[in-house]
Amino acid sequence: MSLKIYGVAASRAVRTLWMAEELGLTYEHVPVHYMGGGAKTPEMLALNPNGHIPVIDDDGLVVWESLAINLYLARKHGGPLAPANLAEEAAVLQWSFWVGNECEKDALTILMHRMGLPEPQRDLSLAEKAAQRLRTPFAVLEAHLAAREYIAADRFTVADLNCACVLTWARADTDLMAAHPKLAAWLKRCLAREGFQKAKAVGKS
């Protein structure tokens, strides 16, 4: 099989799995875990020297960084998820970089300190400060979605997928989501897709 996806679905690898499912790709899933040094074995470091999942090996072409992998897969396979013209490509890149740079760190803090960490290790004040900071980029996406259903085009694209798979972490703050109803509705729409449901279930049966 030509495409191998490394990383358990309960990690950022779900982003890659979601993309592969949306594209209808045939792939081999290698369920490397992020805990216990799974991503830092010599074999994994040879693929991704950062010691992180996800990684793909696409017929010998190795790519890491979850959002970049998705952009690569969209470019390779085309179809409705991929940008159809230069303007859409600009939007896809813009919003993918935006979510990685402006939102991901704070969204992860919310997830970890509201539900991910064992209770004694959680610090709600960190989650609240992260949510406060996220209000600025969230207002930007809320305004962008005022008169449109999707981020980069009039259809679901890799821009929506990349943004949704990061912003899903912030759902752990219900006040933040309630304050951004357009964003919350868009996120719900994206996460309800069959591709995401299938991706979450990969490795579970």
Ligand SMILES: N[C@@H](CCC(=O)N[C@@H](CS)C(=O)NCC(=O)O)C(=O)O
């Ligand atoms: N920016 C990277 C982050 C990858 C990352 O941090 N992955 C985590 C799992 S979600 C990991 O592999 N952690 C293993 C470790 O730090 O040892 C991406 O988006 O792919």
